[in-house]
Amino acid sequence: MSKAIKHKIIDLNNKVKEDIDLPGFIFSTDIKQEIVAKVINWQLANKRQGSHKVKERNEVVGSNAKIYKQKGTGRARHGSKKVVQFKGGGVVHGPKVRSHNKKIPSKLKKQAIRILLSSKLKEGKLKIIDKLELKNIKTKEVKNKFDKLGIKSATFIEGTEINKNFLLSTRNLKEIDLLSVKGLNAYQIIKRDILIVSLSAVKEVVKRFGNE
Incomplete structure (x- = not known):
C-alpha cells in the first residue's frame, strides 16, 4: 500500500493552517494516461446529442x-x-439520429479520478483549503484572494454542502468552476489548470474513491 503524503492546508488568505496526510492510494497512484484518455473520450461521447439527421x-x-x-x-x-x-x-x-452513449466500468472511472488527483499533486497544482466560505457576496473581493493565491483557471471541489456566498461570488468569474464531490469527474479536473479541494471535500473524496 502507498504511503500517506503530507500536504499543507491553507486558507483563502494563503495562510498555512496545518498539514494533512493524504492517502497514497488516491493521491500517489501510477499515472496511466491511456485510462484517463478512455474515460475522457467516454464523457465527451456522452455529451454529443446525436440529433443530426x-x-x-x-x-x-x-x-x-x-x-x-x-x-x-x-x-x-x-x-x-x-x-x-x-x-x-x-x-x-x-446522417441519422443515434445515441453516442457508451458504457464504461465504474472501476475505470474511479481509477481515472485517482490518476488525475495524483497528477495534479505531482505537478504542484493541487491546493487544499480549510473552508470554501465567505461572509459576504463580493466577487471583486474573492477575485483579489484568487490573484494572491495565483489562481486564474481552477476547479473548486466542495464536500456535501456548497457555501451560498462562495457560489454567488464566483459564478461570474471566467475559468472558475465550483462543484461538489458528487459531481467530480475526470473531464472537469483537466478542464482547469488548478484543482482546489476543501478539507471537507478531501474526506468525501477518500470515502468515494478510496476503494476499487
Missing part, C-alpha cells in the same frame, strides 16, 4: 407522381421529384 426519399413532403410523361419529351425518364438527384429530394446514406 437528413430526410430520406420517403420523408420528403410532395407528390409521388411523375414530373412529366414517360416518353415524347426528349428528356431522360424520371419518376417523382423526391428522388435523390433533384434539389429538395431525399438524401442517400445521410
Whole structure:
C-alpha cells in the first residue's frame, strides 16, 4: 500500500493552517494516461446529442407522381421529384439520429479520478483549503484572494454542502468552476489548470474513491 503524503492546508488568505496526510492510494497512484484518455473520450461521447439527421426519399413532403410523361419529351425518364438527384429530394446514406452513449466500468472511472488527483499533486497544482466560505457576496473581493493565491483557471471541489456566498461570488468569474464531490469527474479536473479541494471535500473524496 502507498504511503500517506503530507500536504499543507491553507486558507483563502494563503495562510498555512496545518498539514494533512493524504492517502497514497488516491493521491500517489501510477499515472496511466491511456485510462484517463478512455474515460475522457467516454464523457465527451456522452455529451454529443446525436440529433443530426437528413430526410430520406420517403420523408420528403410532395407528390409521388411523375414530373412529366414517360416518353415524347426528349428528356431522360424520371419518376417523382423526391428522388435523390433533384434539389429538395431525399438524401442517400445521410446522417441519422443515434445515441453516442457508451458504457464504461465504474472501476475505470474511479481509477481515472485517482490518476488525475495524483497528477495534479505531482505537478504542484493541487491546493487544499480549510473552508470554501465567505461572509459576504463580493466577487471583486474573492477575485483579489484568487490573484494572491495565483489562481486564474481552477476547479473548486466542495464536500456535501456548497457555501451560498462562495457560489454567488464566483459564478461570474471566467475559468472558475465550483462543484461538489458528487459531481467530480475526470473531464472537469483537466478542464482547469488548478484543482482546489476543501478539507471537507478531501474526506468525501477518500470515502468515494478510496476503494476499487
